[in-house]
Amino acid sequence: MTLRWVPGWNGLTEPEAVSYVAAVEAADGQELEFGVAKAINDFVLGCKNDGIWDAIKASCILAGARTLNGALVPLVGTAPTNYNFVSDDYNRETGLVGDESTKYLDSNRNNNADPQDSKHIAAYIYSIPAGGPSPIMGVNTVAPGGSWISRNADGTTSSQRANSGVSYSYANAFPISLKLIGVSRPSSASQSHIAAQGIQTNTIASSTPTNEAINVFRAIGGYTNARIPFYSIGENLDLEKLDNRVTRLMNLITYTQTAGLPDLATMDLDAAAYIGGGYRAGGTLS
DSSP: OOOOOOTTOOSOOOHHHHHHHHHHHHHHTSOOOHHHHHHHHHHHHHHHHHTOGGGEEEEEEOSSSSSHHHHTSOSBSSOOEEESOOGGGEETTTEEEOOSSSOEEEEEEETTSSOTTSEEEEEEESBOOSSSOEEEEEOSSOOTTEEEEEEOTTSSOEEEEEEESSOEEETTOOSOOSEEEEEEEOSSSEEEEEETTEEEEEEOOBOOOOSSEEEESEETTEEOOOEESEEEEESOOOHHHHHHHHHHHHHHHHHHHSTTSOOGGGSOHHHHHHHHHHHHTTOOOO
16 A cells, blocks of 8 residues: 655545535634634534434534634535624624624525425524513424424423424423534424433424525524524434534534644644534633
């Protein structure tokens, strides 16, 4: 076997990660740290190994990039349209924060782009202030066949739909932080839901999907002031596996951004994710 040196090779193995990192760096005007690029590659590879990558049709990692422009580069699908977010709304470690008033992303993926009986929408929540209604993402009208995730007026339960005419109210879904919240439809008869209390599956029939865009930080006539570092839209997938992969991704990004830690190139990824998770939870090494 002949080993060949490839100038400029950055250790990335997944073609999708290579293309994405290059596009982010072009938007940022400078290279990403090795640790951030490696974390993205690890995420793509992990999703493939888990069998969920192909179901992701529109997604942004709203963290890790050096600039807001870089954060809005799509990992999968079409770039979102930015409505009113500015650079100060963006944090490399914790993501993009809404204002509960005017700021949102149009994902540029229509609610009817995925099959009626195979659909997911999900967002990873870094933080969401206490309060009443807070639509996380979804369509902007309340109609049968809509898809959305929203905190209800009571401040603790969620309203979740995936191409259905009935919402599932998930008890004790909020307050929520460092957790995926989402809904996935595997069939015409049921939906799976993930929030603070884990996974639940419920009998809820599907409806013909509405013809309208899916937004992030906005849905069903309202906006959220949550901080969101990741979202995904597409066909049915295992929400628990997606939650695990996104959590690991964010922990590795945190590790890379934490001053004084060894270069990720010298670390086992599992160890780095563990340490990064500790820092995300407010801990330190001593």
